[in-house]
Amino acid sequence: MLDYSQEAERYDALRGGEPRAAAAADAVLSLVPEDARSLLDVGCGTGIVTRRLAAARAGMRVAGVDLTDAMARRAAARLPGAVVLADSRQLPFPDGQLDAVTSVWVLHLAGRPEDVGAIIGECARVLRPGGVYVTTVDKGAAHNVGSDIDAVLASRPWRAAPDTAAVVEAHAVGHGLVPAGEARFRGCGQGRSPRRAVADLRRGWFMTLPPGHPLADGFATRLEALPDQDLPRPDPVFTLRAFRKP
16 A cells, blocks of 8 residues: 555656546535535645635635645645544544534545444534535446456456445445435546556555565566557546445
């Protein structure tokens, strides 16, 4: 798994920067009611999406929370006074106070299956009745665009994804939420080239092939043999699901 303390400095540049952030924010806001006056972005990272959520609606107060200090500091520079360093499994906010809660590219990082339920439970807890929770689902699957890179990586060790749509919906319903919509957006600038895929492999992007894994070198060799080493393959398309608190 990536070390997000080290990843913070280059996080935005390696993930599509502002174009990707704009696509994500627009999709999130399409699922957030126009009358929402407060929004919490859980796992806000560098705040590149959070800032756009705040700028898009002048009447909506937006705050962010992240567990990694280096990420939170970058987010705080974008949203001064509106970012909290905290664990998403124990949000430092009272019950039933927020109109919207978001978690974009967060649930797939859960270390244990029960952590997904804990995060969703906390997001549901801080929502007021009528509030909406918006989250990405199936994040890992979105990166499989049917390319030659995906064909090489198809045989890597398997791990059950913690953020499948079915799992997320089951947890959401279990915490009293009801499905309330879906949206998709393109991860602009995130199409990998073979050379980029090897670099990602070496730095621990692929959770089932961490640096030092005995199979990692073999996958790197196969990726390095692909044509058009610097040609990005198609961008992923991410899925958002929304849930409402009755």
